[in-house]
Amino acid sequence: MAVPLYQAKAEMPVGRVRALLPVRADFVAMTRNPRRDLLAGLTVAIVALPLALGFGVSSGLGAEAGLATAVVAGALAAVFGGSNLQVSGPTGAMTVVLVPIVAEHGPGGVLTVGLMAGALLIGLALLRAGRSMRYVPAPVVEGFTFGIAGVIALQQVPNALGVAVPEGDKVLVVAWRAVREFAAHPDVTALSIAVGVAGVMLLGARRFPAVPFSVAAVALATVAVRVFGLGAEQIGALPAGLPAPSLGFLEVSALGSLVAPAVAVAALAALESLLSATVADGMTVGQKHDPDRELFGQGIANLAAPLFGGVPATAAIARTAVNVRTGASSRLAALAHAAVLAVIVFAAAPLVSRIPLAALAGVLLATAVRMVEVGALRAMARATRSDAVVLVLTATATLVLDLVLAVVIGLVVAGALALRAVAGEARMDRVDLREGESKDLPGAHSEEEHALLAEHIVAYRIDGPLFFAGAHRFLLTLSEVADVRVVILRMSRVTTVDASGALMLKDAVHQLNRRGIAVLASGIRPGQRRALESVGALELLRREGREYATTPEAIAGARDRLREAGVLAPGRGPAGAGASVAAAAAEEAAR
Numbered sequence: 001m002a003v004p005l006y007q008a009k010a011e012m013p014v015g016r017v018r019a020l021l022p023v024r025a026d027f028v029a030m031t032r033n034p035r036r037d038l039l040a041g042l043t044v045a046i047v048a049l050p051l052a053l054g055f056g057v058s059s060g061l062g063a064e065a066g067l068a069t070a071v072v073a074g075a076l077a078a079v080f081g082g083s084n085l086q087v088s089g090p091t092g093a094m095t096v097v098l099v100p101i102v103a104e105h106g107p108g109g110v111l112t113v114g115l116m117a118g119a120l121l122i123g124l125a126l127l128r129a130g131r132s133m134r135y136v137p138a139p140v141v142e143g144f145t146f147g148i149a150g151v152i153a154l155q156q157v158p159n160a161l162g163v164a165v166p167e168g169d170k171v172l173v174v175a176w177r178a179v180r181e182f183a184a185h186p187d188v189t190a191l192s193i194a195v196g197v198a199g200v201m202l203l204g205a206r207r208f209p210a211v212p213f214s215v216a217a218v219a220l221a222t223v224a225v226r227v228f229g230l231g232a233e234q235i236g237a238l239p240a241g242l243p244a245p246s247l248g249f250l251e252v253s254a255l256g257s258l259v260a261p262a263v264a265v266a267a268l269a270a271l272e273s274l275l276s277a278t279v280a281d282g283m284t285v286g287q288k289h290d291p292d293r294e295l296f297g298q299g300i301a302n303l304a305a306p307l308f309g310g311v312p313a314t315a316a317i318a319r320t321a322v323n324v325r326t327g328a329s330s331r332l333a334a335l336a337h338a339a340v341l342a343v344i345v346f347a348a349a350p351l352v353s354r355i356p357l358a359a360l361a362g363v364l365l366a367t368a369v370r371m372v373e374v375g376a377l378r379a380m381a382r383a384t385r386s387d388a389v390v391l392v393l394t395a396t397a398t399l400v401l402d403l404v405l406a407v408v409i410g411l412v413v414a415g416a417l418a419l420r421a422v423a424g425e426a427r428m429d430r431v432d433l434r435e436g437e438s439k440d441l442p443g444a445h446s447e448e449e450h451a452l453l454a455e456h457i458v459a460y461r462i463d464g465p466l467f468f469a470g471a472h473r474f475l476l477t478l479s480e481v482a483d484v485r486v487v488i489l490r491m492s493r494v495t496t497v498d499a500s501g502a503l504m505l506k507d508a509v510h511q512l513n514r515r516g517i518a519v520l521a522s523g524i525r526p527g528q529r530r531a532l533e534s535v536g537a538l539e540l541l542r543r544e545g546r547e548y549a550t551t552p553e554a555i556a557g558a559r560d561r562l563r564e565a566g567v568l569a570p571g572r573g574p575a576g577a578g579a580s581v582a583a584a585a586a587e588e589a590a591r
């Protein structure tokens with residue numbers, strides 16, 4: 001029984017939402033290796049604690065905001081996300097975007113932006129936009145990651161030097177002002193703590209990569225400050241638990257001015273989350289994420305986190321990698337990570353409040369260094385000149401401009417360079433008429449007749465795309481044709497035709513016809529006809545029978561025209577050609 005159209009349309013959104021929700025297999029997987037998943041979750045929580053605190057402080061909303069994000073967003077993204085191994089929470093890339101929003105709109109603006117970004121992510125999931133991640137070129141991703149690492153490092157300069165954060169919305173300017181302030185009133189206490197923590201993390205990870213040196217380094221720094229009475233600024237008092245959910249921060253009148261920041265946050269959350277999920281898939285065997293479900297899960301997480309005072313969240317590549325490397329196999333590990341952090345929030349808030357800000361700055365400095373994959377950057381830079389340009393441009397734009405604009409610039413430049421490369425591969429070559437003549441046809445030409453035909457017929461074979469990026473070159477080539485009566489265009493090797501290419505072809509045919517030169521075309525594919533018909537090029541070729549299925553038929557048609565014009569003596573060839581169309585078509589297809 002057929003379903004009415006109105007009913008089918010009503011059921012489509014319901015079906016899409018159902019496809020984005022958790023399924024029974026997700027929960028079954030959590031029961032297979034619970035011990036290993038719980039151990040992985042504990043390890044990730046230990047790694048995530050200083051990062052959550054540090055990114056919360058860097059965002060401008062405080063350490064408690066980072067913890068709330070890690071707990072709430074981490075749990076919800078684990079349940080509703082599209083990856084079994086993804087770990088979500090506050091990240092350095094998101095912090096980079098949030099700093100100017102805090103400066104302009106205050107903490108309430110950041111929470112509102114997170115709420116709006118969550119709604120946008122859910123909308124993208126319903127539109128099935130997750131699959132578009134596959135079209136982001138690798139040089140853009142590497143340049144983006146390298147740029148983020150630089151921004152994160154620059155953001156830590158004030159806390160690492162122990163100076164108040166200077167005014168400014170550009171990290172380069174803020175870092176420079178912090179250095180000048182430090183030079184005017186030097187105090188090496190904070191700098192020593194930051195360098196010491198970063199050094200312990202980087203050197204320790206080389207020898208024992210499985211040990212969470214970040215927690216050990218932060219703990220040692222906290223004890224040293226306490227024992228020796230060092231004058232290092234600390235995190236300060238933290239609430240012993242999560243606040244009650246509230247929408248008190250929401251100001252309806254400010255929504256219009258926050259649309260652009262919300263779009264930027266949503267775009268960054270989508271990009272980083274899908275990239276992290278792709279990395280996780282590559283580190284395992286048999287795991288494959290659902291990109292649309294991942295966007296949906298991040299949307300739910302970002303809708304909920306602001307209600308508890310949390311900053312916008314995204315999947316974290318570093319924490320996800322730790323999760324995979326410690327043996328996680330299901331969502332239970334990410335849930336355990338959120339639960340451990342929740343226990344810390346409730347039970348250890350007084351201890352956490354004594355951590356020096358310089359120690360957190362050291363953690364983030366080491367994190368920025370470890371984000372840079374020197375081998376991958378070197379490979380991208382050496383691959384092609386275009387890849388190197390896109391890499392450098394994206395990284396520079398990330399440092400100087402903002403993250404989303406940097407990705408847009410990288411995509412635009414990469415697309416332009418790719419089009420240029422494709423257009424350069426498109427060719428139109430003059431070919432000998434013997435290439436298009438079937439040897440099996442009766443009436444094949446003698447050498448004398450070939451010489452005579454070559455004086456009046458010219459054949460061109462078009463290879464590759466006939467589109468806007470290179471169509472003008474073909475038009476210039478055809479416009480230079482002279483002293484012939486017939487032009488044959490062999491189009492069986494044309495891969496695609498767009499409106500610009502079709503218009504070019506139509507203009508060339510018009511110009512040649514006005515000069516008394518007939519244009520014949522052969523081998524036009526079915527997929528190319530729509531573009532040619534839309535601009536009238538196909539209709540122009542069909543007049544007087546100028547379109548042929550194969551090149552041998554086109555040559556036979558050109559020979560007929562020469563005979564009718566009295567250039568070629570009657571009695572040779574075309575009858576045999578008409579009798580063997582099938583053989584000619586088979587030979588043309590073989591070419």
